[in-house]
Amino acid sequence: MARIEIREETCTGCGACVPACPFGAISVSSSSGLAIIDPDRCNLCGACEESCPFEAIIIRKGSGQGTPDSGSYRGILVVGEQREGVVDHSTLELLGAARRLSEADGSVVSVLLMTAQPGEWPSRLIAGGADVVLLAEHPCFSHYLTEPCARLLEKVILTTKPAVVLAAATTTGRDLMPRVAARIDTGLTADCTALEIDGESGLLLQTRPAFGGNIMATILCERTRPQMATVRPRVMKALEPEPGREGRVEKLELEPGDPVSRVELLDFTPLEEGAIDITESETIVSGGRGMKSPESFPMLQELADLLDGSVGASRAAVDAGWVPYPHQVGQTGKTVQPRTYVACGISGAVQHLVGMQSSDRIYAINRDPRAPIFQVCTEGFVGDLFEILPALARELRRRRGEAGS
């Protein structure tokens, strides 16, 4: 059984571990003067292990079962995502990430494309960084359903034995990957924002935000293969397409049982026309608690229109019911990476920052000069947004008018 130990000979009772524990499981004993751990509260998360300046906290992991022939797993498999035959941008981002990872050991990068209409995509995926395109063409893939895709992915993993499997952390990837990981008894890390190969062990270091973005956790999958991860869209960079790149397409045959799905698609309503996916915008004008009421959001919409952008919101504004959820930016909303992000009345809670801090330029308007948003912005504007925003709209209209005349 796994357990945690305090090495009494090295523990000084300094207490550095006490605040590091997210579960309040550590205290410094008044009798021994050493750290003690309450086993009923301890979750063996390892936060304390890192915090101890004296390496006095040790977590011993039990033997456990590993994948028997883990050494024979090689290469990187990207799980492609498509809607109505169009491959999602996230797949190209994953190919970019996979190529960079493969630099460490020359791994082969494959992509699995499950589609009803492949079109030109196999060659575009090769141009985007794939060495091998595993193409499964079948009418059952015209719309994503869990079971046919899970069955095929499982089979591809068991036959091609990749060391790493990556999918986008979209509703599709986050539906498919945990099902497959549980079926083949391997580890899966959700919603990674950084991937790296550990130089020593060759293992995939999978880094992701947790606790609402308050911490970054790096996770390893040591004993089982493949090492699976979903990756947050718009964090990794796609490569410049290289049209003449060499690669091959392998067609996969489906067996009669593969396309069967117990879940049946009765209907699909695409997003209303005009409904904007904010992750596609080059400019986002976002509002937070400082907007004070839903009535002030049309003001942001006007600014967004003037800038050909769209409106975003912090969780506070969405939770208050001022703005619908699809506009939410942050850990529990969308991650955006526009060229310009304007944060209006957003204080800058970590959970918001993790969703927008890779924007090219961030401008923040806030009354409070100490608001954390000012620590991440390109330029900050301290003042009352109810005065600045109308003045900004006038100014933009005036300049647009001049430019247009």
Add this chain to the structure above:
Amino acid sequence: MRIVVAMKQVPDTTDVRIDEERGTLVREGVPAIMNPFDAYALEEGLRWRDALGWPVIALTMGPPQAMEMLREAVSIGADEALLLSDRAFAGADTWATAHTIASAVEKLGDVAMVLTGKQAIDGDTAQTGPGIAAALDWPQLTFVGRVSEVAGDHVTVERYVEGGCEVLRCPLPALLTILKDANVPRMPSIRGKMKARKMEIPVWGLEELGLEEGEVGLEGSPTRVVRIRTPEMRGGGEIHEGEPEELARLLADRLLGEREPS
């Protein structure tokens, strides 16, 4: 038939702060709460219990103090509760958690639906629900924004995805993960609170579930957290103060200056 709501007690992450000097989590005074998304799963269970008469069992895997959250679930309306607790369960990742919960669902038997929240706010993985479905070999419906029908042998839902809304039908038993959009959770009742106080909530450990140490907890977990750190923030830039008109002009310069010439 009955409905299991699989829940999690989590630290209230909106209250979690970082000690700037030490770079560690400040957890003093951070309360343990019912994962907010699970409140919607519970409400969905209660709605269909009210319509169909299938009892709702609130279930969680956690340390002994997770019992408090189960009592809260009973006070809100759950008919029964079950705590999966054993020192060997500690440190479980989503694989080991799903495996343990699936074993409990199997042992309970006669379960028509397992409902969970979309994800838990501490880990934000959204992986345990599909993991439970896979372990049980049940169909799964994730990111469910509306449960429109539960009949004797099937369920119909709306699933919200990036490109729109799917209407899906699936035979029971099935596992569903529920979004906030699905319902408005009810509040605990006085009667429920009294019931919760008195209820004897069973605790199942390794032995009751017939599991081995190697398949639960940290030992049974394929993944391991090896490092925790404070997120890196980009540095702040120049901060302007002054008259609103002046600030607006400056900001307009920046915003228009960046646009491609048209």
